[in-house]
Amino acid sequence: MIKLENVYSGYNRTAIIKNIDLTFEEKSITTIIGKNGCGKTTLLRTASNLLKPFQGKVYIVDKDITDMPSKELAKKISFLPQIRSVPNISVYNLVMHGRYPYLGFSRTPQAEDKKIVADAIHKLNLEKLINKNIQQLSGGQRQKVYLAMVLAQDTDIVFLDEPTTYLDINHKLEILEIIKKLKQMGKTVVMVLHDLSNALSYSDRICLMEEGEIVIYDTPQAVYESREIDRVFDIVSAQVAAGEDGSKQYIFCLQ
């Protein structure tokens, strides 16, 4: 369980997020939404200890994360940033980097590490790519490789910053299905998404932000019915039945 208490955080002494009191629900998908610059990524970075809060505390199971050694924290939380370097490295070696927090002084992977990496590669169906250089892969394939690295890191909490941005619709949905699988494995997933329809369809909880503060944190249906999305984004939203199973989709247009 991860909990933020009265958190103020930002850059260059300017608070981007303010007065955040939030507990992310365990073994579920929470999506943070909001307009550009409202503090979504800052919230994610602060919750994963990549950014130290000016004020307030972040706890994992009642432990202050700033007091935890970095490798111990990396065994509990993984974070996939939106902007990443694309190093010159094979798929297998990149996924193996996910085991970094578990490696000893010699940095030599043990049989257990190799097994977990092979398992992550298998779960994301990347067997045919393992010897490929990631610079040769498409954006969607690359994203899957990074998710395999996160899987190999084997943490209970997974933070993903815009994991579907720049992907075509097929890869976008494939990544979202993988994220669903992460939840089924018992992981707590917290992500930032710009696509509101996907956010509402794939999440158990929605955290809507505006100007660095949380407007509402609730189930997608409750957030939709509050009409706060319409107000914050200055749009009109509607819900439509999409499938025979009664599942719902959301559509949005300008006011």
Place this chain on the structure above:
Amino acid sequence: MNILQESCILKSLNKNSKSYNFTVIAFLLVLLLAAIFLSISIGSVKISFPDIVASIKQADQASETYRIINYVRIPRTIAAVFAGCALSVAGAILQSVLNNSLASPSIIGVNSGAGLFFVLIAAFFPASIYLSTIAAFAGAIVAVFLVYFIAKKTGASRMVIVLAGVAVSSFIGAITDTILTLKPDTVMARAGFIIGGFSGITMDRVAFAGIIILIAFFIALILSYDMNVLALGDESAKSLGLNVIGVRFSSLIIAAVLAGSAISFAGLIGFVGLIVPHASRFLVGHDNRIIIPVSALIGSIFTLLCDLLARVLFAPYEIPVGIIMSFLGGPFFIYLLMKRRRGQLYD
């Protein structure tokens, strides 16, 4: 996933790359031994292999051959091996941790710092050649600490380090030029230092720097996996539990110690630090665990061969090794660049 599927994945891993890397290292080791032999054997006086062996066994300490080998050729060969190894490994480290293909020891202020301290000694203690050796090493380290201090104050990103290096180098260069203007006698000494070379080198000048280079080289090997993780980008590396700033700065310091040690006895023969890491990546890819030893070997071989050419091309006259390096290295570097068509160079 069952055991069969796991073993299938592990089996399909490119096992050839490991044996290929060992073959490359073995081949380079043989090449290095050959270059060492040539360096000891060839010069204004040619010495045969049996004479070299006899001399090492101390057959006749009064003989001319013994004195040439022990007081001229061996110190010079060891100096070239250490300088080539140190500068190449320093370049490989810097290109990796700064994610900058053009990085070399000069980019973090090593050359300008060593240059300033060398000129200071030449200006105020002109008789002491040993003091200038230590001063060049100290100057390199001081300049890097200055870059470190500025970069740390402003967030220590890769770009800030490069910019801080440029600013510090420019400032130190201005101080050096001021001293050169006020003390024109130092200009000649500085010219020799800038071009660099191994002529007249003695074992006691190389020994201390050599030990430091060996220690720094092993620390670089220990840091090599962490450098690989750092290549993922600061945020990804940090979220994997890597101490990003710690690894980046320890790598910078190790690079500075390596380059500073080499510069202290060889002068500024820095070009080797720029091209050898590229040649290594061309051969063995981007894993620092293999690039560092391969760069050390290629750097030593290249420097030895350049020094050999410097001695024999216009014998009995000798030209500075830095000039040969630029003549050979420049076109080779252009060849590598031409071969690079959208990332094909290292694949």
